[in-house]
Amino acid sequence: MSAHIAPFPQVDHQRAVFADGLALDCGMTIAPMAVAYRTYGTLNAARSNAVLVCHALTGDQYVAEPHPLTGKPGWWETILGPGKPLDTDRYFLICANVLGGCMGSTGPREEMTDSAGRGLGRPWGTDFPSITIRDMVRAQKRLVDHLGISRLLAVVGGSMGGMQALEWAATFPGSVFAAAPIATAAHHSAQNIAFNEVGRAAIQSDPAWKAGRYWEEGRVPAQGLSVARMVAHITYLSEQALTRKFGRRLRGASALTFLEDVFEVESYLRHQGSTFVRRFDANSYLTITRAMDYFDLAQEHGGDLAAAFRGTRTRFFVASFSSDWLFPTTESRALVRALNAAAANVSFVEIESDKGHDAFLLEEPVFHRALGGFLAGCADRLGV
Numbered sequence: 001m002s003a004h005i006a007p008f009p010q011v012d013h014q015r016a017v018f019a020d021g022l023a024l025d026c027g028m029t030i031a032p033m034a035v036a037y038r039t040y041g042t043l044n045a046a047r048s049n050a051v052l053v054c055h056a057l058t059g060d061q062y063v064a065e066p067h068p069l070t071g072k073p074g075w076w077e078t079i080l081g082p083g084k085p086l087d088t089d090r091y092f093l094i095c096a097n098v099l100g101g102c103m104g105s106t107g108p109r110e111e112m113t114d115s116a117g118r119g120l121g122r123p124w125g126t127d128f129p130s131i132t133i134r135d136m137v138r139a140q141k142r143l144v145d146h147l148g149i150s151r152l153l154a155v156v157g158g159s160m161g162g163m164q165a166l167e168w169a170a171t172f173p174g175s176v177f178a179a180a181p182i183a184t185a186a187h188h189s190a191q192n193i194a195f196n197e198v199g200r201a202a203i204q205s206d207p208a209w210k211a212g213r214y215w216e217e218g219r220v221p222a223q224g225l226s227v228a229r230m231v232a233h234i235t236y237l238s239e240q241a242l243t244r245k246f247g248r249r250l251r252g253a254s255a256l257t258f259l260e261d262v263f264e265v266e267s268y269l270r271h272q273g274s275t276f277v278r279r280f281d282a283n284s285y286l287t288i289t290r291a292m293d294y295f296d297l298a299q300e301h302g303g304d305l306a307a308a309f310r311g312t313r314t315r316f317f318v319a320s321f322s323s324d325w326l327f328p329t330t331e332s333r334a335l336v337r338a339l340n341a342a343a344a345n346v347s348f349v350e351i352e353s354d355k356g357h358d359a360f361l362l363e364e365p366v367f368h369r370a371l372g373g374f375l376a377g378c379a380d381r382l383g384v
Ligand SMILES: CC(=O)SCCNC(=O)CCNC(=O)[C@H](O)C(C)(C)COP(=O)(O)OP(=O)(O)OC[C@H]1O[C@@H](n2cnc3c(N)ncnc32)[C@H](O)[C@@H]1OP(=O)(O)O
Pocket: 054, 055, 056, 057, 058, 059, 060, 075, 158, 245, 264, 265, 267, 268, 269, 271, 275, 358, 361, 362
């Protein structure tokens, strides 16, 4: 399986390749199936200290090291490292690029294969099958099995990573001692689907998108992908955060204009959009946002969210942020009610923060202490 096709960047990711592939919820089997991943810390002799970290929509496996495409620090260096809540001195941390992603796991950017697993010399693009959060989790389970780990101490993730943590607990209850779904929900709301659709429409209306076959001309739909990120990025902040960062500050334009950035907040959004294009693939964006939209754990269990967790022995740590309007606290409370109805062991904390949804990625000491304490308690209980 040749992994990289122009115009996509060449990165030598650490990968596990499963020749027999993965059967997907849509009915198709994708083979071979590759999972790109990184690990931090050391697996103990009992193989009991493994913690799976699940990334959000545009994250990847580079949690706590410079990103190979941007050189920027890992996205959860605030939390993962020696002595930190995800303590590399105590736990063996694993993070995999999701199925459908664009950092080395099988996804739209990788070479398409036929039903016999033969490479077809072009990327999957929009021929990549529709996937679900459960498919992503099944791919991760293959990796965890491959690493010789029969039970994870914990699965931790924010946003789409939290959806995966919930799906792990529901699909593989015997394989997860603890789950920490953060800034997330048991289904994607109508409002969130609506924002995703604006992003997809921006990509698909870029003339460079070419019905998803943009690689043929050696270019990417940069404008559409950038606008998709700009819209999405607004939803990751809050009104207070935008006001605190930029207020109505001007860029210093000499005359009234609408053609260039007038306000600092415009320039900031454009920066977020253009830097995103350097690290993310447009077809992956379409695939993964759809997987989030499909996510509805209650629907997977006959319309009863509690049924997803009934009889579970997994311990849950649910956290939300007070200014998160993308995954508001009301969604976390609904999840906690269902966990209580299922008689699950659950702790819940709402963190006071004005930083919006992305607060889970930022310096939030109360959140860090709460998560670290929960994990340490679980590890103590297992004698890790
Ligand atoms: C969870 C996952 O799995 S991973 C995905 C997470 N990563 C991302 O989402 C990456 C993009 N997102 C961000 O940068 C997010 O805002 C965060 C949460 C990760 C970081 O938040 P903060 O530390 O508050 O950074 P902030 O949002 O202010 O952005 C800083 C950037 O904006 C730039 N910037 C700030 N003001 C302006 C301005 N007026 N004009 C242009 N650029 C500006 C800074 O130069 C900086 O650029 P750089 O990131 O290229 O160095």
